[in-house]
Amino acid sequence: MNNPRKNNRMKKLLTTIAISLAFATTAVRADLANYQSTVTGQSPTYDFHFDNSLVDSVGGTATFTANVGATFGSDYSGNANDAVSFPSATTGYLSLASPVVISGEGTATAIGSMSMLFYLPNTVPGTGYLFSDSETSASEFAFDESGGAFQLKVGNKTIALTGAPTPTANTWYYLGLTYNLSGTAVGVNGVNWYLGAAGGTLTSGFYQKGTIGGTTYISTTATLGDGGTFILGNRRAFNNTFGVGSELDELATWSTALDSSVISAQFNALTTTVPEPSTCAVLGLSGLLLFARRTFRHDLPGK
DSSP, X not given: OOOHHHHHHHHHHHHHHHHHHHHHHHTTTTHHHHHHHHHHHTOOSEEEOXXXXXXXXXXXXXXXXXXXXXXXXXXXXXXXXXXXXXOSSSOOEEEEOSSOOSTTTTOTTOEEEEEEEEEEOSSOOSEEEEEESOSSTTSEEEEEEETTEEEEEEETEXXXXXXXXXXXXXXXXXXXXXXXXXXXXXXXXXXXXEEEETTSOOEEEEXXXXXXXXXXXXXXXXXXXXXXXXXXXXXXXXXXXXXXXEEEEEEEEESSOOOHHHHHHHHHHHTOOOOOHHHHHHHHHHHHHHHHHHHHHTTSTTO
């Protein structure tokens, strides 16, 4: 015999289960939202989320221009059109001539910071630039991958990132740079780099400005880029991108050299995850099924 009361309870139970599963699914990879919130809370001078937009989110005064096939792709959390994608191996880049978003570009006394996320595609390129602010080695400011290793270029020096992770396909990375080139104090003036695969370990290193023990590191006359057009995704003169399907997201810059603890907070926010859907679903369904068992036992005759 049809029992309206029992049917109504069943409908409510199924609705609750559906809502629980939906919540578990949307909770996946909430870590990118944590990352965005953390970076925004650190008051960057410019902050580009690239969420279907090339405009700075702080004041809206800076806008990148997409060139030769650069488009939008999926971000770290899998959201469509929320990261910049470079679909071709030899074309596709973003450019920004004004304003100067990298603090101190073109000067030998630059002070500032920048951070970003980037993705290496199915095939790791043999060589390619993530960003570049110059086409001459005397004033270069760039980050690239070459010969199976990441490297940074500042002024007249190519800096090997000793201890940094090896470029790996299908991997999102965090890159942070802080720099103070205002003097030549040992251990104080120079460039700090921070690099780590998302979900992995953050590695770091320091490169001195000036001459120590007869060895010249970053020259005292070398400038941080040329202060001209800032390029993301390819170096104009050599037309090399980071590879087919590579992506870049969450570019933020500061006019101060951030403390290492601030950089660590960014990386830690990125790798702070919530329970996976399977875990949430199992825990939620276990409780609901127990509730259902108890509920329907009361509907049986004599209960």
